[in-house]
Amino acid sequence: MDKVSLRCEDEPIHLCGRIQEFGFLLVFDSDLSCTAASENVVQWLRLSAQELLGCALSSCLDKLSISPFDVKQLFSLFEKDPLFREVSEVTIQGTLFYLSIHQRGGLLYLEFEQCNPSKPSSTKLYSHARYLDAATENLWFALCESIYHVIGFDRVMIYKFMDDGSGQVIAEKTADDMSSLLDYRYPESDIPAQARQLYSQFIARHTVDVNADTYAILGRDIDALDLGRCSIRALSPIHLQYLRNADVAASASFSILVDGHLWGLVACQHRIPRMIDLGQRHLCVFLVQYTVNRHLAYQRNLDLQYNKRIKTLESDLKETLLVNPDILAVLRDHAGPLCDMAGADGLIIKHPEGTYRYGSCPNREHFENIQQVISLRGTKELAAYQQLQVDSPQGYLFPGVAKVDILNIPKLTLYWFRKAIEAEETWAGNPEKHYRYDTSTGLNYPSPRTSFEAWKRTVQGQSPSWKKRELLFMRRVKYTVQDAVMKRMSEIQVLNEKLVELNSTLDTYSYTLSHDLKNPLSAIKLAAQIIQQRNNLPDDFLKKISGNVLDAVELMSSMIHRISEFSKSKSFDFTPRIVDPEVLIHKIIADGKKAYPNAAMDIKIGTLHPFLGEKNLAYQLFSNVLTNAIKYSSKKQSPKVHIESHKAHGHIVYHIIDNGIGIPADELDTIFEIFKRTSNAAAFEGAGIGLSIAKRIADRLGAQLAVKSVLGCETIFILKFKANVGEPLMNSKPSIRPRLAKG
CATH class of the missing domain: 3.30.565.10 (Histidine kinase-like ATPase, C-terminal domain)
Incomplete structure (x- = not known):
C-alpha cells in the first residue's frame, strides 16, 4: 500500500487539544456550564477537572474564590467585537494569575495564566517609544533592541515574509556569545499556511519550555475545541521538535501586521526555559504596533516624495503632449525621467513610426524575442517580470522586463529593462523538506529540519523585483498620455463641430439665396425685361410693375435681415x-x-x-x-x-x-x-x-x-x-x- 504524506500545511495546529504548564483552562458552553477543563487544574487548585465539569459558571467562580462578573455585559462586548478579550488579575490560593476571557465558536474560554514573579523592571513604555522615535532607517533594529530588553531573550529578530513565501531575517539583536542570523533565509514550509493564518488572528504566541510536559483537556467534544486564540495553547509536536533541533528551549513571536496583512514576525529565542507573562507580551505587542505605525509613516513620506516627482513629470508630459502632436518625439525627450522613475536600466519606446532606445537595452533580435514571449503570456495592460526566460544569446542580460501598452491606435508601447544581478543567498540550513513514516498511523509526517547551518546558494539570471510604486508609475504614464491624447482629440472634435456648424450656416445661406430669393429676383427680372422690350407703357401699368419690384426688394431685405438675426443668435x-x-x-x-x-x-x-x-x-x-x-x-x-x-x-x-x-x-x-x-x-x-x-x-x-x-x-x-x-x-x-x- 502506498504511503500517504501529511503535508505540513495540513496539520490542524489550532485543534491540538493540549496546553502548557504555566496555566490552566476552563471552557463553558452557551448555557454557561463547564464543558471542558485542562487536566492540570488539580496542580493549581484543590479540585480535579471532573469536579468542575458540568458546574455552572457562577459555581466554578465561587469554588475558585473569584468575584462574579457581569456575563451579560461581557457577551454584549463580544457581540460588538468578536476579537474582544477581557483581562484582569485574580489571586487563587495565594498565586497571582492573569484571567483572560474570550469567545470563540459559541464557547466561553477562561484562561488562567500565572504572573511572572521575576519579570524585568525595564518595561517603561515612554522610554521605549522615545527610542523608537529616534530611529528612522534602523527602525526594525530598534524594535529588536527594545523587545530584547523587555523579555530578556538571547535572540530577537525581525522575520519578514518575502514575495515567494519564504522568510528573511532583516534585523536582529542577540546575546554577545551568539552567532548572527542576519540576512538568513528560511523556506516557506518552516511556517506553513495555517500557522500564518493563526499569526494573523492571534498576534502574540510563546512557549516557556519546549521540553516541559503539556496537558490534555478533558470534557465533551474536545476534538472540536478551537484553541487558536488561547495564550497557553501548547505548540504542535512538529513545531516543538523544530525548536529543539534549533537548540531553542523557549520561544515567542509577535505578529507584524501592515494594513491588515501579515508582513512578518518578531521571532524571539532563548536557550534555556524562560517565561514571558501577559503584561510583558502586551507591552511587546504595543511596541510592535507602534513600530508598524512609524514604518508606515516613513514609507508614506517616501511615497509622497515619489508622487511629487511623478506629478511634476506628468504635468510636464501632458503639457508638452497638448502642444506637440508628435507623441514619439515627446516621449523620446522624456526618456531619461521615464527610465529613472521606474528604476530601470533602459527603456524602449515602440511606435509605428519607429523604435527609440534609451540607456542599456536588448539588441533588436533579443527585443523581438522578448515581445514574442510576452505576447504568448497574455494581453495584460501591464506585464512585469523579474526573471523573463528568453532564448537568446543576450537573454541572461535583461531578465527584468516591464511592458505597458499606452495606445492601441496608433500602437504605442513602452518597455522598461533591468539588468541581471548575481546574488548569494544564505539559508538557515538546506530548505529541502524531508518526511518520516509513522507506523501507527500509516502516514508520512513532515520531519522538522535538523540542521540550521549556513547553506549558500548563488542566484543568477534574475533582476531586482519591480516595486508597487514603480508599477503604479507605469500605469500613470499610460493614463497621462491617453488623457492628453483624448483632450487633444476632444478639442479637435469641438473645432470639427464648429466647422460643421459653419458649413451648415453656409449651406443655409446658400439655400436661402438659391431658393427663397429666386421668386423675388424673378419678379424683378421680369419687370426689367418688360420695361426694356416694350415702349410707351401706360402709367398705371408702370406703377403696378414698379410696385411689384418694390415688394420683391422689401421681401428680399426682410429675408436677409432675418438670416442675419439667425446667425447672430449663436455668437452674441x-x-x-x-x-x-x-x-x-x-x-x-x-x-x-x-x-x-x-x-x-x-x-x-x-x-x-x-x-x-x-x-x-x-x-x-x-x-x-x-x-x-x-x-x-x-x-x-x-x-x-x-x-x-x-x-x-x-x-x-x-x-x-x-x-x-x-x-x-x-x-x-x-x-x-x-x-x-x-x-x-x-x-x-x-x-x-x-x-x-x-x-x-x-x-x-x-x-x-x-x-x-x-x-x-x-x-x-x-x-x-x-x-x-x-x-x-x-x-x-x-x-x-x-x-x-x-x-
Whole structure:
C-alpha cells in the first residue's frame, strides 16, 4: 500500500487539544456550564477537572474564590467585537494569575495564566517609544533592541515574509556569545499556511519550555475545541521538535501586521526555559504596533516624495503632449525621467513610426524575442517580470522586463529593462523538506529540519523585483498620455463641430439665396425685361410693375435681415444679469396686436418673475414666441393668449398659451428647425425662421425651450430660465394652470 504524506500545511495546529504548564483552562458552553477543563487544574487548585465539569459558571467562580462578573455585559462586548478579550488579575490560593476571557465558536474560554514573579523592571513604555522615535532607517533594529530588553531573550529578530513565501531575517539583536542570523533565509514550509493564518488572528504566541510536559483537556467534544486564540495553547509536536533541533528551549513571536496583512514576525529565542507573562507580551505587542505605525509613516513620506516627482513629470508630459502632436518625439525627450522613475536600466519606446532606445537595452533580435514571449503570456495592460526566460544569446542580460501598452491606435508601447544581478543567498540550513513514516498511523509526517547551518546558494539570471510604486508609475504614464491624447482629440472634435456648424450656416445661406430669393429676383427680372422690350407703357401699368419690384426688394431685405438675426443668435457674447421682462413683454404684446389685429383678442398676463439672462436676447426670444402665439391665434373667433411664470426647483418657468391652429403631432420634433413651417400654416405669412432663432437664443441663455400642442385647439410654449442666485427659491404655482384643451 502506498504511503500517504501529511503535508505540513495540513496539520490542524489550532485543534491540538493540549496546553502548557504555566496555566490552566476552563471552557463553558452557551448555557454557561463547564464543558471542558485542562487536566492540570488539580496542580493549581484543590479540585480535579471532573469536579468542575458540568458546574455552572457562577459555581466554578465561587469554588475558585473569584468575584462574579457581569456575563451579560461581557457577551454584549463580544457581540460588538468578536476579537474582544477581557483581562484582569485574580489571586487563587495565594498565586497571582492573569484571567483572560474570550469567545470563540459559541464557547466561553477562561484562561488562567500565572504572573511572572521575576519579570524585568525595564518595561517603561515612554522610554521605549522615545527610542523608537529616534530611529528612522534602523527602525526594525530598534524594535529588536527594545523587545530584547523587555523579555530578556538571547535572540530577537525581525522575520519578514518575502514575495515567494519564504522568510528573511532583516534585523536582529542577540546575546554577545551568539552567532548572527542576519540576512538568513528560511523556506516557506518552516511556517506553513495555517500557522500564518493563526499569526494573523492571534498576534502574540510563546512557549516557556519546549521540553516541559503539556496537558490534555478533558470534557465533551474536545476534538472540536478551537484553541487558536488561547495564550497557553501548547505548540504542535512538529513545531516543538523544530525548536529543539534549533537548540531553542523557549520561544515567542509577535505578529507584524501592515494594513491588515501579515508582513512578518518578531521571532524571539532563548536557550534555556524562560517565561514571558501577559503584561510583558502586551507591552511587546504595543511596541510592535507602534513600530508598524512609524514604518508606515516613513514609507508614506517616501511615497509622497515619489508622487511629487511623478506629478511634476506628468504635468510636464501632458503639457508638452497638448502642444506637440508628435507623441514619439515627446516621449523620446522624456526618456531619461521615464527610465529613472521606474528604476530601470533602459527603456524602449515602440511606435509605428519607429523604435527609440534609451540607456542599456536588448539588441533588436533579443527585443523581438522578448515581445514574442510576452505576447504568448497574455494581453495584460501591464506585464512585469523579474526573471523573463528568453532564448537568446543576450537573454541572461535583461531578465527584468516591464511592458505597458499606452495606445492601441496608433500602437504605442513602452518597455522598461533591468539588468541581471548575481546574488548569494544564505539559508538557515538546506530548505529541502524531508518526511518520516509513522507506523501507527500509516502516514508520512513532515520531519522538522535538523540542521540550521549556513547553506549558500548563488542566484543568477534574475533582476531586482519591480516595486508597487514603480508599477503604479507605469500605469500613470499610460493614463497621462491617453488623457492628453483624448483632450487633444476632444478639442479637435469641438473645432470639427464648429466647422460643421459653419458649413451648415453656409449651406443655409446658400439655400436661402438659391431658393427663397429666386421668386423675388424673378419678379424683378421680369419687370426689367418688360420695361426694356416694350415702349410707351401706360402709367398705371408702370406703377403696378414698379410696385411689384418694390415688394420683391422689401421681401428680399426682410429675408436677409432675418438670416442675419439667425446667425447672430449663436455668437452674441454677454455677461448674465437679472432680467425683469415686464416692460419687454408688454411692448411685444402691443406690437403683436398691431401687426395681427383682432378686436376679440384676449391677452392675459400673470406674474412675471425676473430671471438670469441678457435683456436684448430675452426680448428677441419672447418676441418670436409671443408674436407667434398672437399671429397663429389671430384668425380665431375668440383668440386667447396667456403668459404666466412660476418658481420651481431653482428655476423660473414661463408658459405661453394660445388657442390657435396648433401643431401636428408628427411635426413637434422638427418645429425648431430653420425654415421649418408646419403643414397647416399656409394661411399665415412667414419664412420658418422665428422659432429657430428662439431655440438658438434659449441655448445661448442656458434656458430650455419646449412645446406641447393639440392640433386645432391649443399650443403651450414652456421656457425654463435660471433663477436669481440671491433670491429665495420657494416653489410657487401659476395662477393660470396650463392645460391642453381636449379636442
